[in-house]
Amino acid sequence: MKPLILIVEDEPAQAEVLRYNFEREGYTTVVASDGEEALLAVEEQQPSLVILDWMLPGLSGLEVCRRLRQRPETRTLPVIILTARGEETDRVRGLDCGADDYVTKPFSASELVARVRAVLRRTSPNLGAEELRRADVVLDLAAHRVTRNGRPVHLGPTEFRLLHLFMERPDRVFSREQLLDKAWGRDIHVEPRTVDVHIRRLRKALNEGGRPDLIRTVRGSGYALDVPNS
Numbered sequence: 001m002k003p004l005i006l007i008v009e010d011e012p013a014q015a016e017v018l019r020y021n022f023e024r025e026g027y028t029t030v031v032a033s034d035g036e037e038a039l040l041a042v043e044e045q046q047p048s049l050v051i052l053d054w055m056l057p058g059l060s061g062l063e064v065c066r067r068l069r070q071r072p073e074t075r076t077l078p079v080i081i082l083t084a085r086g087e088e089t090d091r092v093r094g095l096d097c098g099a100d101d102y103v104t105k106p107f108s109a110s111e112l113v114a115r116v117r118a119v120l121r122r123t124s125p126n127l128g129a130e131e132l133r134r135a136d137v138v139l140d141l142a143a144h145r146v147t148r149n150g151r152p153v154h155l156g157p158t159e160f161r162l163l164h165l166f167m168e169r170p171d172r173v174f175s176r177e178q179l180l181d182k183a184w185g186r187d188i189h190v191e192p193r194t195v196d197v198h199i200r201r202l203r204k205a206l207n208e209g210g211r212p213d214l215i216r217t218v219r220g221s222g223y224a225l226d227v228p229n230s
């Protein structure tokens with residue numbers, strides 16, 4: 001899965017330069033030109049990282065970042081803020097909205113790509129990997145095989161996709177709707193309750209042999225993979 005970068009920038013030329021450079025580096029991108037559009041895109045597209053311009057019409061980048069941090073689904077979503085000048089960077093940092101990094105304009109595209117890579121490496125080390133390891137669970141994407149504590153875990157295709165999502169973003173809370181979109185596809189109509197059924201199957205398969213439960217139910221929000229000491 002190629003990491004999806006959401007570019008929030010109201011200047012079309014600047015947005016296009018960023019889009020071009022990130023796609024050339026193997027990322028997929030989506031562009032939003034204001035804060036409202038950005039929040040919608042985060043919900044619908046679930047990007048791996050957000051590049052957020054600080055000066056936007058309507059909602060400022062700072063406000064968008066704060067709102068992302070308030071929601072359990074996006075609390076840990078990596079955010080890089082773009083600011084115009086050095087002093088402004090200090091001011092934005094001072095207002096601290098919980099961004100992962102700040103980049104001052106003007107910057108070179110290759111510098112920003114490097115910063116994105118560094119943030120993703122730190123926050124989502126498993127993104128795009130062929131084999132994911134969390135606690136005693138190993139998910140081999142190429143062979144489509146899962147083991148826990150060295151023993152094979154037999155999963156149906158939906159449970160495999162669910163586990164894949166969880167393992168790519170441990171500790172992130174996924175809502176039922178997000179899981180439906182990602183594991184079933186947005187064109188298929190499935191009741192949100194169906195998610196619970198498949199989560200139950202996934203839990204049962206993973207916990208076989210009395211292993212500790214790794215799937216956390218977040219009341220009112222959804223599910224997350226809970227990995228101790230990671």
Ligand code: CA
Pocket residue numbers: 009010011053054055056
């Ligand atoms: Ca701007």
